[in-house]
């Protein structure tokens with residue numbers, strides 16, 4: 001059984017078709033990323049997969065459960081971090097989590113454990129309204145993983161956060177995966193997708209335009225396959241992947257003039273550009 | 284119903300840190316304490332301020348706090364997260380309601396003590412207060428459930444609150460207002476409280492108006508709840 005399995009999912013908001021037949025699946029224990037610019041339909045898809053929104057058509061299964069009629073049991077198995085999920089502003093970090101250990105009937109020791117894990121233990125008594133954006137993000141993550149979910153959904157978990165917090169959250173996501181959790185995340189940051197995800201799906205205007213391992217996708221779009229050579233005098237030359245170039249490189253090597261040599265695969269950003277004519281950063 | 288107590292405690296902790304709501308609970312009992320001790324005017328009925336402020340307490344605190352708590356949780360989406368956590372809507376509403384009711388009844392006890400009620404009358408006073416508080420809470424819940432944001436909720440709640448909290452007081456000064464106010468449950472509660480103070484039997488009309496109001500509030504609540512649930 002796959003962790004996530006969705007097939008031919010379509011969704012309309014009024015006249016507007018926001019998702020146009022999405023088919024996608026994720027294996028247990030992998031990190032899968034949904035990459036696309038703002039407005040592509042990422043949040044809509046994550047809401048549909050987690051049963052927060054019923055799709056116009058198509059099927060969604062999560063750990064075997066049919067998410068068009070989600071029962072209560074499934075929410076014990078998944079954790080969600082959505083940017084519109086609030087916290088109790090006047091309650092402390094600790095009390096915000098205490099509410100949920102009570103609801104989930106798990107021991108309060110778990111609160112300190114999770115707070116230490118996200119690095120908020122020192123701030124456990126701080127009311128949520130006094131937290132910085134990065135700290136709030138970590139509190140939301142702490143709440144999402146409190147009950148040891150098998151599948152974790154993260155909607156743009158690092159959007160708008162500083163580099164240090166971003167790195168920290170990346171480490172935490174990695175650790176979750178190491179512990180066997182399936183992670184489904186959305187992002188418009190291709191470095192993030194490349195760094196974290198086993199598989200990524202590129203979402204553009206409601207359709208998946210490309211799917212695979214990040215390196216694989218980049219290689220697939222490596223039409224030109226050029227070599228970039230930095231010579232010891234500081235000049236950079238781009239060489240095509242041909243026999244003449246090999247001859248040229250041999251000469252450089254013999255003359256000991258080569259400082260560095262790289263193959264130039266396109267990154268996800270340029271693949272996305274090529275596929276859609278749009279940048280991931282655009283609105 | 285296991286989560287009701289958890290929601291009760293959460294709401295108590297949270298409103299305990301919300302000065303604006305805390306003031307709602309203590310404002311009128313406190314004013315009654317001050318006025319009863321500070322102002323003595325000849326010919327004024329005994330414990331005049333107890334009756335007046337008790338009715339205002341009923342018209343404002345339960346309505347205001349219930350609306351504020353539910354609409355804030357809806358706007359900030361903390362309510363949705365609770366429901367995903369497995370809290371049932373009924374558990375949620377009972378938890379909130381139980382807390383607001385207890386806090387408002389604490390005020391009612393202060394009024395009863397100030398009014399010098401003892402024994403059977405003390406219980407009767409609290410029963411009348413409890414009835415009014417429950418009707419106000421149901422109205423507050425309807426507004427909270429039906430509103431998408433705190434602002435909308437406050438905009439609808441304020442005039443409702445003004446009518447029920449202030450009509451009884453205004454009706455003391457104006458015959459016409461008194462006639463109109465007759466159909467307001469808070470006005471009839473005031474008459475019941477006055478009756479209790481002056482040892483006169485309650486009029487059937489008072490009981491009917493209050494019973495009908497309670498029924499209407501309960502039906503409105505059920506409809507609001509059935510129609511949109513808590514989402």
Ligand SMILES: Nc1ncnc2c1ncn2[C@@H]1O[C@H](COP(=O)(O)OP(=O)(O)O)[C@@H](O)[C@H]1O
Pocket residue numbers: 013018036037038039040041042043044045
């Ligand atoms: N509740 C809604 N009603 C109408 N349109 C919506 C609603 N939610 C999202 N949309 C529209 O659907 C599209 C996709 O939105 P969204 O899933 O939030 O994109 P993303 O998360 O990738 O930025 C956008 O054009 C957005 O305006």
Ligand SMILES: [Mg+2]
Pocket residue numbers: 042043044155156
């Ligand atoms: Mg989004």
